[in-house]
Amino acid sequence: MILRNLLIFFALLIASGFFTGHRLNADLSYDGDIIYPDMNDTSSFVSPDIVELTLKSLSIEERLGQVIFTYFAGRNYSEDDPRYQRLAHLIRDVKIGGAICYKGNIRGQVKLLNRLQNISQVPLLFSADYERAIASDEGDFYSLPYNMGIGAAGDSLKTFEAGRELARTARSVGIHHIYAPVLDVNTNSLNPVINIRSFGEKPALVSKLGTAFIRGIQAGGCLATAKHFPGHGNTSVDSHLELPVLKENYASLEKKELVPFRQAIVAGVSSIMTGHLALPNIDSTGLPASLSPILTRELIREKLKFSGLIVTDALNMKAISKKYSSGDAAVMAFLAGNDILLMAEDDDSAYAGLLSAFRSGLITEERINESARKIIAAKYNLGLFNNKFVKEELRKNSFENNITGLQLARKSITLLSNKDRMVPLITSGGKEIIHIILNSDKNGDGGIFGSELRYRDSSIKTVRLSDVNNKSALNEIIKQAKNSNGVILSVYSKSGFLNKKDSYLKKRQNAVKKLLSANKRTLLAVQGTPYELENYSSVRNCIINYGETGVSEVALAEIIFGEYQVSGSLPVSVPNSKFVYGSGQRLERTSLADVTRFQELKNSSLIDKIMLSCITDTVFPGAALMVIKNGQIVFDRAYGKYTYALDAQPMLTNTIFDMASVSKVIATTTAAMICVDRGLFKLDDPVKKYIPGFRANGKEKITLKNLLLHNSGLIAYKQYYKMYKTSEEVLKDIYNAELEYPTGTKTVYSDLGMITLGKVIEKVTRKPLDKFCADEIFKPLGMNDTYYNPSEKVYHRIAPTEVDNYWRNRLLIGTVHDENAHLLGGVAGHAGLFSTTSDLAKILQMLLQGGKYQGKEYIRNSTVKKFVTQFDKSSSRAIGWDTNFKFNSSPGKSFSEEAYGHTGYTGTSVWTDPKQNLIVILLTNRVHPTRENNKLSKHRSLIHEAVVKSLDSVKE
DSSP states (O other): OOHHHHHHHHHHHHHHHTTTSSOOSSSSEEEEEEEEOEEEOTTTOHHHHHHHHHHHHHEEEEETTTTTTEESSSOOOOOTTTHHHHHHHHIIIIIEEEEEESSBHHHHHHHHHHHHHHHEEEEEEEEEEESEEBBBBBBOOOOOOOOHHHHHHOOHHHHHHHHHHHHHHHTTTOOOOEEEBBBOOOTTTTSSSSGGGSSSOOOHHHHHHHHHHHHHHHHSSSBBEEEEEEOOOSSSSSSTSSSSBBBOOOOHHHHTTTTHHHHHTTTTEEEEEEEBOOOOOTTTTTOOOGGGGGIIIIIIIIIIIOOSEEEOTTTTTHHHHHSSHHHHHHHHHHHHHHHHHESSSSSSHHHHHHHHHHHHTTOOOOHHHHHHHHHHHHHHHHTTTTTTOOSSOOOOGGGGGGGHHHHHHHHHHHEEEEETOOOOOOOOOOOEEEEEEETTTTTTOHHHHHHHHHHHHHOOEEEOOOOOOOOHHHHHHHHHHTTTEEEEEEEEEGGGGGOOOHHHHHHHHHHHHHHHOOSSEEEEEEEEEEEGGGOTOOOOOEESSOEEEEHHHHHHHHHHTTSSSSSOSSSSSOTTSSTTOOOOBOOOOSOOETTTTTOOTTTHHHHHHHHHHHTTSSSSSSSEEEEEEEEEEEHHHHHEESSTTTTTBBBOOOOOOTTTHHHHIIIHHHHHHHHHTTOOOOOOOOOGGOOOOTTTTTTTTTTTHHHHHSSSOOOOOOGGTTTTSSSSHHHHHHHOOOOOOTTSSOOOOHHHHHHHHHHHHHHHSSSSSHHHHHIITTHHHHHTEEEEEEEEEGGGBOOOEEEHHHHHHOOEEEEEEHHHHHHTTTSSSSSEEEEEEHHHHHHOOOOOTTTTTTTTEOOHHHHHHHHHHHOTSSSSSSSSSSOOOOOOOOTGGGGGOOOEEEEETHHHHHHHHTTTHHHHHEEEESSSOOOOOOOOHHHHHHHHHHHHTTTTTTOO
């Protein structure tokens, strides 16, 4: 006993680097304050001293205990809980090597794992089936698409990154060994157990992505597992329930099923999991591969030359437990060549069977040492002899942990048909869109996807059909579908559902067909296996996300609304349909994506610092700032309050601001572009053509282009509110005005010209300016908080402007600040618009995309380009817009000279830089409480500079 304790003591000293000065022989990768060994680097994994010392410190019975791996749910059981007592017994008395952890409470899991490690003589190796998620009672702690979705994405680099992040997250919650990836080549559409867990039907694709995932997992510090050897992809039987029997021979295995496993071995995979499936053409005994010496020791060890860990699939699965006792199954699996015996139905019986076999001479000491040595070596290489515990401080459970998973999910979404252009979805105007959720055997909640749809358009109504036998409910939903503007039909079906031979499946298929025929503008969203489509091969509009994981449901909504490029390709062929391997339409991104919900902009402290200093220095009482890079909203934050009062309302990101002169470009100039496109007027048309009275006093040669270029000869501004009482008087004054300078000879920024242009637009469109802009621009774009003369119902969301003590004698909230615009009824070509950062983002992105948004063309690309490009070198002006010519405009040198934008007197500005694919929207109420505050002019360029400096880390 004393000798054994001394051996353990010296083993731990060696492991800790006491004699060498090194913590671990394996190379380390660093992530925050957690250090992980890179399991791909096996150059220094041989440590005979520590492994052999530990092995010698254990009795032969204890070494045999190392091959037993039990199971438990991740919960922090109390000491007197029978579940904890069972685990404690197995650790103390059997000396098990580890355990597989199932879904529970993540924080409870971490606490339990540390407690179990504390009572174990040798570090425990904890494993988990983290194929696509780190699941918990609170929702997925880390989430990936199903493997078939990853196959549809086809991105090896992202797959590697996903595996690495999965492993790093797993290590942070105490897991060392991941039973993934699934390397089964799925060639059977009725496969009830693999199906969407497979990367696809082609061995090359499965090999490419499987090895990338393996390398990622092992770079993240975990052991990876290739499963289910020799290939579970061509079965129609679930081995959880009974034993599948495959007809393959060795030659057919070599061509297909073994290809990914060979590549995994070349890639250095740490372990292989044997499956419970019989191949009588290879092993005539009919034994499952997991119990077959021919399929395990001979094929894996001798023919494939694999020297790592071999682990059985769960031994309590019915394919094994129906025929074999726990003791017999354990002995057979061990003799077959498995090192880890996973999840026996009865661990004590399994151990007893092994002991009996050893004592009878059936199992040799050499065989026990072989497996125990591999298990102990794995623990050493994982760094567990150095530190077997895990920190109990966990990061927040949210999509912030899932950026790589979300990126993969976006690439996975596959658009198979789009005859009615349902993608991208345009929801504004007309009747509502309804979302129908059709569950299969209660699979698929639809909660995440439904909430994502409503996040983008609150008018989308979700209805659920949980029972297709309910004819009245089905008929009511069909009626709603017929009366809607379009339908999104979410069909949830997991792998095994299609293999059910009962009447419910037929009724469900009929229900789907009825719903599809109710409205041709129906988008079938298959949230599960693509083989579902065998029943609906003529579907007009169809999209797939390969399973209802959190990231896949979010990505599906993003893609449907055009926020990301559609690029997924079907990684399998659907029988009896046109949907074959590689099918999938490509669509470019057409609308904004908001990534601020999932990740924060790195270095955003630079922006915060200057914005907060502006408030401290009374540059403005409050502001909202939005930054759009590469079509993504990467920064969306509000600062300060509505006023300087201590109890003032905090500024919000959805606060509505008085746009002042930003109205000129967002409303009037955009309306002018549409008029040009529709042939309602030409830019070189004289103004007098539309307003005959305008020709007075030498103005007959002024064109609409002159008004937009601010070189018409009209004066800049006039205080009409002090001179007149009606809009008619104001317009008469403008039309009769004399020129300040000859038309076209210089540039003088003029409100009068834009007021006039607004009236021309009203004349040719036969609509008031506000009505035309609402009908043709704001409503179609979903700019629901953009309008003239806002309703009192939204006054509580409107930032106050000036305390008007000279004309209106009140604090201005919801009333246009510009006096002339107010006199003109609140609607004018130069001012009067109210809006938010999120609304402005849509129209600015539309212009940056050449006039298109969410699949709809609002303005021709050539027209947009003409209007936003500097007209000539005589000034910085474009047609309606300003540019950053000679870097003299508000964004300064941080934006290119090609940038275009505009400012507003109340403290607003919008700037777009096509060269950087960048939009910055800065809305403030700097005129509160007085317009005499002009400090913002000195800070605009500093704010834009801080934004650009903060964008280095932004990715797609």
